[in-house]
Amino acid sequence: MLFFSFFKTLVNHEVTVELKNDISIRGTLKSVDQYLNIKLDDISVVDELKYPHLSSVKNVFIRGSVVRYVHLPAAAVDTPLLEDATRREASQTAAKAKQGT
Amino acid sequence: MENLSLHDAGPQPPGGGQQMPPGPPPVPQLPPQMFTTAAQLLDLTDKKLMVSLRDGRKLIGVLRSWDQFGNLVLQDTVERLFVQNLYADIDRGLFLVRGENVLLLGEIDLDKDDYVPAPFELGSVEKVFALKKAEEQDRKKTDKRRHRKLAELGFEGEHQGEAIL
Numbered sequence: 001m002l003f004f005s006f007f008k009t010l011v012n013h014e015v016t017v018e019l020k021n022d023i024s025i026r027g028t029l030k031s032v033d034q035y036l037n038i039k040l041d042d043i044s045v046v047d048e049l050k051y052p053h054l055s056s057v058k059n060v061f062i063r064g065s066v067v068r069y070v071h072l073p074a075a076a077v078d079t080p081l082l083e084d085a086t087r088r089e090a091s092q093t094a095a096k097a098k099q100g101t
Numbered sequence: 102m103e104n105l106s107l108h109d110a111g112p113q114p115p116g117g118g119q120q121m122p123p124g125p126p127p128v129p130q131l132p133p134q135m136f137t138t139a140a141q142l143l144d145l146t147d148k149k150l151m152v153s154l155r156d157g158r159k160l161i162g163v164l165r166s167w168d169q170f171g172n173l174v175l176q177d178t179v180e181r182l183f184v185q186n187l188y189a190d191i192d193r194g195l196f197l198v199r200g201e202n203v204l205l206l207g208e209i210d211l212d213k214d215d216y217v218p219a220p221f222e223l224g225s226v227e228k229v230f231a232l233k234k235a236e237e238q239d240r241k242k243t244d245k246r247r248h249r250k251l252a253e254l255g256f257e258g259e260h261q262g263e264a265i266l
Binding site for chain 1: 131135137141142155159171183188200201203207209210213217218
């Protein structure tokens with residue numbers, strides 16, 4: 001759930017999503033869900049002539065399972081906070097596992 | 102769900118988590134119902150969409166129904182083929198697409214409806230279809246060769262068993 005929450009903090013930032021079929025789509029992150037499906041608005045496609053089917057498209061819903069990378073704006077990422085959250089989630093998971101046994 | 106704005110605050114996280122290690126102060130959250138598959142697809146319902154499938158097909162149709170898995174019903178669908186500098190549309194009709202086969206859904210900007218960039222020209226369906234078929238066979242051949250060579254070197258190849266175009 002950590003990355004779901006993390007992506008939620010990036011809403012309305014410009015990101016570039018690289019798909020497993022090598023298409024790179026740049027746009028404003030509008031929404032994300034639990035599967036990390038991504039909605040982008042005002043898109044522009046890197047190397048548009050290679051992918052003519054996207055030229056009349058203004059916003060896309062990308063299935064999470066086909067995303068290879070998401071390029072993030074460095075300024076919008078609070079790395080220490082993310083590290084902290086990771087440790088907290090790890091300790092919570094560990095505590096839960098302990099309770100279970 | 103469509104009427105929610107980013108300024109509507111979501112519920113605040115429950116206070117006083119006694120056993121939790123102290124964390125940073127909670128950040129104001131957007132309403133969680135905005136971040137579901139359903140909310141995302143609801144905005145696209147009854148819109149003209151370009152659906153890109155895992156086998157490389159591009160379908161253009163009106164999204165009429167969907168579910169939480171991303172299974173879709175498309176009405177008045179055409180399949181658009183692109184090959185070299187030609188394109189063609191084939192009428193397909195009603196589609197039910199299983200969610201796992203969807204790469205992306207693009208909402209078509211009705212101001213730029215059916216805009217195809219410059220080098221591409223409308224070709225006859227028969228010609229474009231034949232060219233596409235030849236291109237696919239070519240690609241299959243090179244893929245096969247590449248996989249065989251990679252396998253000799255002990256690599257399994259990037260999308261084995263799952264062609265993503």
